[in-house]
Amino acid sequence: MGGEVVTELARKLRANLTPPEQAMWRILYSLRRVGFHFRRQVQIGAYYVDFACLQPSIAIEVDGATHGDDLAQSNDAMRDDYLSGRGFRVLRFWNNDVMVNPDGVWQVIVEALEQAASPTLDPSPHGGGRRRNGNNPLVARSRQERKPRAPKVVSPSPMRGGVR
Numbered sequence: 001m002g003g004e005v006v007t008e009l010a011r012k013l014r015a016n017l018t019p020p021e022q023a024m025w026r027i028l029y030s031l032r033r034v035g036f037h038f039r040r041q042v043q044i045g046a047y048y049v050d051f052a053c054l055q056p057s058i059a060i061e062v063d064g065a066t067h068g069d070d071l072a073q074s075n076d077a078m079r080d081d082y083l084s085g086r087g088f089r090v091l092r093f094w095n096n097d098v099m100v101n102p103d104g105v106w107q108v109i110v111e112a113l114e115q116a117a118s119p120t121l122d123p124s125p126h127g128g129g130r131r132r133n134g135n136n137p138l139v140a141r142s143r144q145e146r147k148p149r150a151p152k153v154v155s156p157s158p159m160r161g162g163v164r
Contacts, residue, residue: 020062020095021050027098027106028053028060036113044086047079052088056116059088060109064095089116 017025017040028038028051042052044059051060066072080090091112098105 018062018064018095020064020098023098023102024051024060024062024093024105027102027109030106031109031113044083044088047082049083049088049090053113056113057086057088058109058112058116059083059090061090061092062095062098063092 021040025038025040028036031038036053037055038051038053038060040051042049042054042059044052049059050062052058061076063076067076076092080092083090089112091109093105093108
């Protein structure tokens, strides 16, 4: 596809978000104030993902009923493998989870962001290693600022196995 066609398609997709995608955007947009810049309808190679944060590399898909059959799940698995091969962690949520349990969805996303920022070993020239500070105060501050309602969790879908 030419550059103009790709840009026009992305604009069209962003302009026509479904209600669950709009709800997800509100969840993700709140994370901007703590340093995570999510984008809508991002092209990654041959695919468009509903939402992506390029740093850390997290792709988020909001799936409706059309993703419930075997063929769609097979296609989703191939797509997830493609994205994983390019360094993205893929999180999938059912439309219903986004609409009914936004706090639980938010919690899963924040946990994924925290894992992406977890401490890693910084190898020294002498073969040892020390821990780099992987604690992300931005995520911790975001969690404190957000006042949760009742504790909720995103229940794994019997059709899909929940968030991947």
